[in-house]
Amino acid sequence: MSLRGKAAIAGVAEFRPSRYTEGQTTLGMLAKVAQDAVADAGLEMREVDGLIVSAFAEAPFMAPATVIEYLGMRCRFSEVMDLGGATGAGMVTRAAAAINAGLCETVVCTTASRRERSSVQAPKKSASSGFSGRRVDRTPSAEFDVPFGAIGANYGYGMIANRYRYEYGVTPEQLAKIAVAQRYNACHNPDALFFGQPITVEDVLNSPVVVDPLHLLEIVMPVAGAAAVVVTSARKARKLKHAPAYVLGAGECTTHKSITFAPSLTDSSVKAAADGAFRMSGLRRKDIDVASVYDCYTITVLITLEDAGFAKKGQGGKFVDAHNLQFDGDFPLNPHGGQLSFGQAGIAGGMSHVTEAARQVMRRAKGRQVKKCEYAFVNGNGGIMSDQVSLILGRDR
């Protein structure tokens, strides 16, 4: 049974990323952006019968019921999701699957990240892998990675980039080009964190190395924000306000949590996820008009473009040299600026690749619209190349 064409994204909403929030709760942000997405679809909340929410620290258990109650919803299907940065894309897959199974007809998928100045700057009480906020982390990675300073994600992507350079080779300039193209895109998106601040390859290479070989401008900046989409049945989507973005393909693969235990640092689970999505869609790589892929670091994009089948393995650097990755170039990549230049609002940062792909396919991307955009490829990436979720969205079923 295939999900191809069974469901569509009919509404999107997003908060402009900001460095900090003032007096906000994650719950309030999740609810507001969900309301906005439902309104964008031209629906009333009472017409929405499903909810998927990202895991959030304020509700350590029963997160879906917490959000449903806050919004005054009545749901036939609800779920909390925890696929790291792949959560946003994974929500769309699960919403489409639930709709296709007849469990519900319309699902709002909501993500948010609050960054109160006071809580961000307060010292953390206990050690964790850096992904869990203040929750206690007793995973094997807390026991066998964290004591060595293997905390957060920067170090892991530095290790991936060094291994990639050892196995295949890529120049610092080639990696920098990815960040520069995305900044160009952000300069056409007034909602992007770095709108109005173009950069050059020299700027990237002159920025300090944080973890070898990655420079500051190759690394996402954590921000606050929120993003939501409404997924509904294809039957219902046709009757709504906007021409929808149909879900044509979905694929997923997870093999490990800690990068220490990844089967390979350079052949990622993106391959299995993307192959699954393309197989379901019946489309070819060359049919894709825009790639909206997770970009926590430049190296993430390089490996994703290879493993998703757009570039040959080991040829990512040459691909970057041979193509113009700007939204108005021959291989439009992350037209919203990517998380590198739009901002990484926690789990909502991953959702920004879904909202942007949907906007592009719906032809609602204003000053950064990719021309004749029929099909979009989305990839979500959790943790340090852990969970991978690929989607293909299209204007037609």
Add this chain to the structure above:
Amino acid sequence: MTEPNETMPYTKPLPEISEVTRPFWDAAREHRLVIQRSRGTGKYVFYPRAISPFGPGDELEWVEVSGRATLYTYTIARRPTGPQWAGDVPYVIAIVELEEGVHMTANIVDCDPERVEIGMPLVATYQDVTPEVTLVQFRPAEL
């Protein structure tokens, strides 16, 4: 890595040891490296598990290994990855491949970070950070 001493207590995050992983940490305190091996397949497993990832018919046994390894990959942290490492920059975080095939994360110590390279031969070295905890670190095989 900064060594602990009387005037400077060890402040970095410590492993929370479970009954499943205790044999590994007990051996480390004796400056020995033990990991698990599958009886059915002969393959080695790291980190320590309560069950074999090779299936319900399999069992894991503890074996002492040499500590010889090669550097699989690394990064040099030029900025601290956690506030407790602020005094240690630049330091090396690495994935090492034991000669038994399994990967471990560790720091590369007793080596100029700029001289670290993928493929270099390493040996385990033991860092007694508290009376209860010894971390298994790696240093170049030829000093």
